[in-house]
Amino acid sequence: MNAPESVMVVAGTRPEFVKLAPVVDALERSDRFETLLVHSGQHYDELLSERLRESVSLPDPDVHLGVGSASHAEQTGRLITAIGELLEEHEPTYTVAQGDTNTVLAAAIAASKRPTTFCHVEAGLRSGDREMPEETNRVLADHVEGLSFAPTEEAAENLRNEGVTEDVYVTGNTVVDACRDNLAEARDSSDVLDRFGVRPEEYVVATIHRPRNVDDPARLRRIVSALEDAPVPVIFPAHPRTEEALRRAGHGSGGSLRVVDPLEYLDFLRLLDGATAVVTDSGGVQEEASLLSVPCLTVRPNTERPETVEAGVNVLVEPDAIGGELRSLVYDPDRRAAMTGARDLYGDGRAGERIVRLLAHRLDHEEPELDADAVEEVVESPAE
Structure with missing residues (x-):
């Protein structure tokens, strides 16, 4: 068995902690990976970060960047620098971030400058409203070369319409997990x-x-x-x-x-x-x-x-x-x-497991592109 591959998981807001917890859990249970959990500090209120992490069973962060509150430009700039330094120091195989915050944008930009594969969880969401900072963040993050984990087929279609056609996988949304x-x-x-x-x-x-x-x-x-x-x-x-x-x-x-x-x-x-x-x-x-x-x-x-x-x-x-x-x-x-009855819009509650098995699959295959049936085959087959 080869030494575990390093995965840097970057989070900093309440939704990111909640939605990345299933991914971190699946990484921790896999013998293929070792996890470096980075807290950006974008949410720094105790209820929005520390106690939230405890309630969703996330381990203590290995690194806390403490970026705090600032303008969008200043916050993003600080995080690009800090995450870039961590990438240089730890050289992770994968860098994982979720959603559409300044933390995600910074992780994507920093990863694009280093020999790591950026993995965007919840890729492909679009409101069509460029006045929202989140829309800019998610679009830019999606166009960094790497792996796109789309929660729905509609999100994957958004990516294809923008020319992002390689390494796009419909995994479901980790919010369900x-x-x-x-x-x-x-x-x-x-x-x-x-x-x-x-x-x-x-x-x-x-x-x-x-x-x-x-x-x-x-x-x-x-x-x-x-x-x-x-x-x-x-x-x-x-x-x-x-x-x-x-x-x-x-x-x-x-x-x-x-x-x-x-x-x-x-x-x-x-x-x-x-x-x-x-x-x-x-x-x-x-x-x-x-x-x-x-x-x-x-x-x-x-x-x-x-x-x-x-x-x-x-x-x-x-x-x-x-x-x-x-x-x-x-x-x-x-x-x-x-106005009820659509409980299955975002998947089956196995998105975190699905994402980690796709990461393992990529390590073993030169051609990682998979159609929907192949994605399910990867999930059903234990990652060695």
Whole structure:
């Protein structure tokens, strides 16, 4: 048996920790790889990083870069330099990052300058909105030569339409792995519903953090007003930047709206699992809502998760439409039922395992391109 190949996994935000945990777990269980886990420090709040890692069973990072808060350019520049130095020092065979943050963009650029293969988990997502920094990040990361792990066939098609045709694999989304790995424990151990005094299917969850929604005071006031007037309690775990925007706007808990601190992952998973509906601008929450059969209202003009809209489980809304949509979902059980039932949009919960076995397969074959049937054959056959 040859010595294990080194894999550098770079993460720095709440969604990245959640979605990379299944990949890290599969790497740790494989005798083909040794893992170097790098925390960029892009999310540095304890609830958004350290305690979250513990709840999804990620090991302690081997390296913590501590980039902290800064402008997009400064944050990305610092991370390119720091990750580049780590790549030079450790010379990993693979460099893995997930999603569309500044951490991902920095990892992709740094990897492109070194003899390592960049692996983009959740490749190919597109909203079509270049005003979103995340859209720029994901497009640029996808065009770094390496391996593209697309969560859906639609995401893979986006890549092909942009000329990215080699080493593209439809693996499913690791969010499914994470949810299925943690949902039973969340239901058994979390007391979040009791703490907030709500009962299943008698409340709404809200998560709003995108600059489009929180940096425009008038738009934020319209969102908050709709949530305050909701016909059932609205539990709003607020991102730190959203809390600051609410303070500046002079808003907080009022009416039906209850603004609370960010939640640990298992608590949030249990809260979302029991909700009548969720109002969000988060991409990951759109995915989790479809998996948990929770109707989703996305306060955005577009989404990089179009499968949810096409399946009828997600509706794109403007702030003034939130109130009417919530009343419809609360009072019309048929409407609510019609916005559930698409639990399999993002795969079977084996994406992390699938990704790691594809990495092992690549080590053993000069021609790693595989069609869908061959990908499944790799997954079904243990990696030696």
